[in-house]
Amino acid sequence: MLSGTAEVAELAARACEMASFDAKAVTLAGVQVLQAVFEMDWAARQAVLPPGLHPTNPPIVTFLAWQVPDSPWGSFTMAQARAGCRSGVRPRGFVAGAVNDNPAAAAALAGGWGLPGVAGQVRLQRWYDAVELEVVVGTATALRLVASRPVPLRLGDVQYTVTTSLALTPRGLRLVQSEPEYAMDRVERVQPRLESFDPSAWGEPALAPTTPVAATVGTGAVTLPPLRYVSRPEVSAFEGTEPVR
């Protein structure tokens, strides 16, 4: 059984900070959600994960973007680059890097749910036959992705994987399990194509997407529920999972 080999101390440098686990549920309405899956370079499959997580076969990277028209922190658009993995037996997406165009929203997501997000420009543009995601950090284009040829899906056909991310919490450095609930009104599958990708701009130079698999784009409500579990990043989830209450 393969496990991650990343140095936890190095990953900790990009962990966000949480003062408590007390965030109340927040529902975001009218969110446009893009989730794009690519296979990832096998050489990196363990290098991007802490020892407490296990890579999938084949390794995958998922780009997840939310365009949120309104929230308690104003409108925002955020994007995450996540390495597909398992925590014990559970499917997870480990946040290798994230960008948010609204500093207040970024701070709230980090402090409440352990979801990191550096400042940058995130543009999620939808046309009738395609969708484009562009992420810029400083002067670097972290990502430009185009997905086209939409095929309608039933709402139950899409699986949004639970997010896990590294945060400095009141219990120390932990993998924080964020479980957004998606109530989508409409979802389509689209075929993604990477036009530009700069792993360093995401803060994870080892991240290397290769073959496109599939993407979905849809609109609906996203609820961020209170946190339930965290785990220690250096050991298996069977050993290191802790309920937060």
Next chain:
Amino acid sequence: MQFGIFFEMSTPRPWGGDVERQVWHNALEQARVADELGFDWVWAVEHHFLEEYSHCSAPEVVLAAVAAQTTRIRVGHGAVVCVPEINHPIRVAERAAALDIVSGGRLDFGTARSSTWTELGGFHADPEQTKQTWDEFVRVLPRMWADGPLAYEGQCFSMPERNVLPKPLQKPHPPMWVTVTSPGTELDAAERGLGCLGVAAAGYAEQERRTREYHRRIQSCDPVSSVVNDQVTTLNFLYCHEDPAEAARTGMGMVGLFGLANSHLLWTREAYPTSAYQSLGNLSPGAGADRSGPADPHGIPEGIVVGDPDRIAAVIGRWESMGLTGINFLLNAQEVVPQERVLASMRLFASEVMPRFKREPASVGAR
């Protein structure tokens, strides 16, 4: 009630040295022992690229060796992936017929369409098309096995008039099965007159409902050939030991390890959203069993064939009461159970449990 053993060729890391040779050697020895003990089938899966979970990518080779080393037990090709990017249907027909001849007419032929992105993506197969290609395969294969040449124009392949050779020893062809993972696939099997080769254990109540519906539907099926196979089997684990505590310790260790490896596969639905794959794939056998039901005093969930002979007989009796005609057993996972203990478990099962069940040959009849 019939009993089979089921090979995944689960192979633990590290892969240096001769670990794969050892896994194959152990499996072949288990097949010989199963033949001697009165088991009914040796099944071998077809999987590709599934590190540690299953290295059984050439089951026809494994089964040819099994056939050569046994005299009585049936060999189950369980199951051939009916996706043209992975297996051309003509080659499938040829290999199966050859295996039937080599085994002396002991072949059971399973069909499947793969559940993982790891496999489908590895062959650049389109997940949206696999149900259709599977349907085309199961309809054309019996025609290839029939006497005489065949010309075919289909959706996933075509061929000018040719005589596909050799022809199988069993006439008109070996019993055909469908592996059933997603709920509803048992109805696809029933409607085509195909046996239901369960590889995802449902809970008792769900299995009973699905089996009853299968038996009802197959009465009015439109079979893909002149024979109907109305057998229903499920997949389970087997670890039998006189001491129930030891049975639980070793058996549940195997169950847990298999489930862990299973959970690390990349299921099609997770990577490629589609209505063509409604479930996450083949649940770890037993994972679908009713865990809310009472576990035994040693913590073995109900429905799992692990325990002392009395417990195992009771569990199998419950499965049999639902209309199942057979159970296939995984005997090991990543070699976590030493080979001598696997063989001892098989021998104890054969001497203490098998005789408690009425054993009848399969009913595969002309229609």
